[in-house]
Amino acid sequence: MHPIFESLTKMKIVPVIVINDVKNAVPLAHALCEGGLPCAEVTFRTAAAAESIRAITKEFPEMLVGAGTVLTPAQVDEATAAGAKFMVSPGLNPATVKYCQEKGIPMLPGVCTPSEIEQGLSLGLEALKFFPAEAAGGVNMLKALSAPYNKMKFMPTGGLTPSNIKDYLAVKSVFTCGGSWMVKDELINNGDFAKIAELTREAVELAK
Numbered sequence: 001m002h003p004i005f006e007s008l009t010k011m012k013i014v015p016v017i018v019i020n021d022v023k024n025a026v027p028l029a030h031a032l033c034e035g036g037l038p039c040a041e042v043t044f045r046t047a048a049a050a051e052s053i054r055a056i057t058k059e060f061p062e063m064l065v066g067a068g069t070v071l072t073p074a075q076v077d078e079a080t081a082a083g084a085k086f087m088v089s090p091g092l093n094p095a096t097v098k099y100c101q102e103k104g105i106p107m108l109p110g111v112c113t114p115s116e117i118e119q120g121l122s123l124g125l126e127a128l129k130f131f132p133a134e135a136a137g138g139v140n141m142l143k144a145l146s147a148p149y150n151k152m153k154f155m156p157t158g159g160l161t162p163s164n165i166k167d168y169l170a171v172k173s174v175f176t177c178g179g180s181w182m183v184k185d186e187l188i189n190n191g192d193f194a195k196i197a198e199l200t201r202e203a204v205e206l207a208k
Helices: 003-011 022-035 049-059 073-082 094-103 114-122 138-146 165-169 185-189 193-206
Strands: 013-017 039-043 064-068 086-088 127-130 153-156 177-179
Touching (some): 003 013, 003 039, 003 064, 022 039, 022 049, 022 185, 022 193, 039 049, 049 064, 049 073, 064 073, 073 094, 114 127, 138 153, 153 177, 165 177, 165 193, 185 193
Parallel strands (some): 013 039, 039 064, 064 086, 127 153
């Protein structure tokens, strides 16, 4: 796998974060690092996403920061310019995937059906995001999908919690998991970074 995906494999959990105000970016990154997860997927769902990535990567250059909800080549350029090292999308858009490949940027497009996985294979991808994981059938669905595509690796995201994270990590095809329970919107917006660090530490322990 790509070295960045190898690094994510070691971390086991990628915090999926939505930042509405850039002022929260650095304290949030500090809380994640303090909690033992120096990585993040910053979703491009808000106007603050690119500036937040820029602030985090400047203050914490050792962090592995990616951009999520990347839907277009233009967003790939914006995220890369801000310092994002990998891209994640909710679906599989061949044009955006090929653009990332041309630029040498690792990309994790979202899939939840055999046809989408085969499309990923046809594009030469070795890892995909299984999304929305719980809504799409959870661990059992992922196991069923993994059987015929046993060389593909997955990052399940969507509905993962402390109560099911171990089940997902136990699936052989899973190389890491995307989770947001330790970085809930209300915690970020309320500036409760001590709680985020605490929940991150607990998540790291759960993933062992």
